Each structure stands twice: as structure tokens, then as C-alpha cells.
Amino acid sequence: MRIRISLLLKKSKSKNSGKCPVYARCVMDGRRIELSTSILVDVDNWDKTRQEIAGSSHEVRILNNRLLKFVSGIYDIYNQLEAGRDDFDIYTIKEKITGTSSKDYFIELFESVVDSIEKKLGKGYSKGTLKHYKTSLTRLKDFVKEFYFRKDIEIKKVDYTFLSAFDIYLKSKHNIGTNTVWGYHRHVKKVLNDAVSMGLIVRNPYENFKVKRGDANRDFLTLKEIKKIEKKRIQIDRLVIVRDVFVFACYTGLSYSDIAKLSYHHIHKGDDGEDWIIIDRNKTKNRCRIPLLPNALKILRKYKDYAWSESQGLLLPVRSNQKMNAYLKELATICGIKKNLSMHVARHSFATSVTLSNGIPIETVSKMLGHNSLKTTQVYARIVDKKISDDMKELKAIL
Incomplete structure (x- = not known):
């Protein structure tokens, strides 16, 4: 020893x-x-x-x-x-x-977890994950200070009552939505799991305290709406570029950050002789293998000799995320789309309207999206089922 x-x-x-x-x-x-x-x-x-x-x-x-x-x-x-x-x-x-009795404190442990994540950036953890953990830590500190009048609390005192009070605090004090609250609890639960592994506590209090996760609001475009945007004649160059990047995302399912780094070495010839995108997702590092649909390939060819893309070694001239989303609002107005367009909407549209609605198996879609779990992809399947149900109700009303 x-x-x-x-x-x-x-x-x-x-x-x-x-x-x-x-x-x-x-x-x-x-x-x-x-x-x-x-x-x-x-x-x-x-x-x-x-x-x-x-x-x-x-x-x-x-x-x-x-x-x-x-x-x-x-x-x-x-x-x-x-x-x-x-x-x-x-x-x-x-x-x-x-000179004190041995006590293990929760916020101190949480801080060490945040430090550990910071050291592992790019090795299983993204900057976004670090940011979310830091936000959870801030909320936790504020809660302990306001309800317990101290800077930290012993881990053994983090029990069902503590978690329940924290839950109410988040929902009432900060007026936070169900899924955001669930995210904070997920981080707290992870730290408590670490405490169990370290032998600081015997059981995780979340075994008895359950947090419900709401259905995420995943807006998506129908195939008809995607085509409408794709074929719209636009006179403003910056909006043409943004439209093309958005449509490319609709036909590949790639996120903004993955499209922004997309380069020539991500394009490969498959065993079928077709062009594929093979890329490790920024967020999860999971490898995505996506056969290129003709519509997406057409956009890549359009920008093949584009000066900006050529000089950077990238395939598409992607603007900053902030500008992309701002310009997409303009694009929606021009195209007569009443939905709030974003790069997330493009990814959701690929999952629902482009693939699942056209009979692509959910396991295949999950692989192309780079999801860690099939459960994540099943959210899109439920959306498709609801759309089918709504369409059938309209048909029944007519009949």
C-alpha cells in the first residue's frame, strides 16, 4: 500500500x-x-x-x-x-x-469531474459537453448556497430530499424546461455514480429519484418542403450558399460542425462503386458512413472549384453557425416556409422525411447519423409514426 x-x-x-x-x-x-x-x-x-x-x-x-x-x-x-x-x-x-474528521464534499467532487473532462477534450469529450457540465456545476453551487447557506455539502447528505429540492429549484427559480432539467440531473447522477465507484457512498440516490425526460421538439421538413427550398431561384449569393449547405445537410444528415470540417479525404469509393462520406462525428467521435445521394453529390460538384473551399481544402463554404442560422431565417421567408429553419432541422429532416419515411431501416439510419444508441434514433421513428397517424386521420375525415 x-x-x-x-x-x-x-x-x-x-x-x-x-x-x-x-x-x-x-x-x-x-x-x-x-x-x-x-x-x-x-x-x-x-x-x-x-x-x-x-x-x-x-x-x-x-x-x-x-x-x-x-x-x-x-x-x-x-x-x-x-x-x-x-x-x-x-x-x-x-x-x-x-485537523478535521474525514468528510467528502459533493461540489468538490463535481469540480474534479469537470477538471477531468477538460483534460480529455477531443478524447471522448467535446467543448459542448464541458460547457454543459460547467453550467450544471454553476446551478448546483447556486442551489447549495441558497438552500443550505454554504459553499459545499457532504456527499452523504445528497439524498432523495436534496434531489427533489434541486429539481423544484431548477423548474421554479430558473423556469427551465423538462429536457434541460433532465440534462442537469444526468450530470449530477454521473458524479454520484463516480462517488459510488470511489466508495464515498454506498448507493446512488437516483435509484429512488426518477427524472422524466420530455419528448424533444424536433422540427423537420417534409420532402416537398426540401424540394421547394432546393429549387427556389434566389438572387442573393450569400443565401444561395446557405441554401446549398442546408440542403446538403438534409440529404446527408451531417451536423453543422461536421459539414464545416468536411474535406476531400472524407470522400471514399465504396465497394458498390458509389461515393461515400466517411467521417468521425465531432460530438461523439462515432464513425458515420453515408452513401452520397445524387442531390448531395450535385452540390459538392457545384463547389468543387469554389475559391474559398479550394484554398481551405474544404468541400463547402460554410459560414459561422450564428450567421448560418440568421440567414436561414431569411431563406425560410423567401421560400414561404413557416418553420424555424436551423442546421438541426436539416439533420432531423434527413432522419425523418428523407430516410425513415422512405423505408430505410432504423438501424441503417442510426449508423448514418452516428448515434450512440438506437433509442436516440427511435425518437425520429415516433415522429414518422405520428405523421402517418395524422395523415390517416385526415383521410378518415374525408372518407
């Missing part, structure tokens, strides 16, 4: 001055604690590799000596406990250093 100690900068606890506290991370028997050294450092001055403050000034040497003494103090306590006869664990060491 050995202890491993490393020094790290806690960016999630940065102060108004911009400086961040240095923490000592101690790991023993698969369990971990983090102890504040009470030393603040500018991010640019921290040497992550050497685990010390960069520089050679008198002040830097003093601070680095303090860090060494802090780590040595932990090892001293560990060695004393190791030499004794009584059993001890990582939390015993924490008690000795802090």
Missing part, C-alpha cells in the same frame, strides 16, 4: 485575480483526496511537467520550497501511520493534515 502525490493547478477554483490554487492530489488504494496548499499561481507560471512554479526569482524559490515542504509533510504523516499498528486509509491522512 503506497501513496502517490502530485501537484496540480485547480483552474476551476480560479480567483478574481486570475490566479489558481495549487492542490496536492493524493492517491492510495484507488481512492483519491485533494488538499489545498494555500498557494496561488498564475496559470502561465505553472510548470505542469515539473509540478512547480516556473522561474528563478527569490519569491518563486520560497513558494516552491513551501510546496516541497507541504508534500514532505504528507509523506511524513503517511510514514508515521504506516509504521503504526492501526489500519488507515487516504481519509485518515486527510484528517491528520486538516
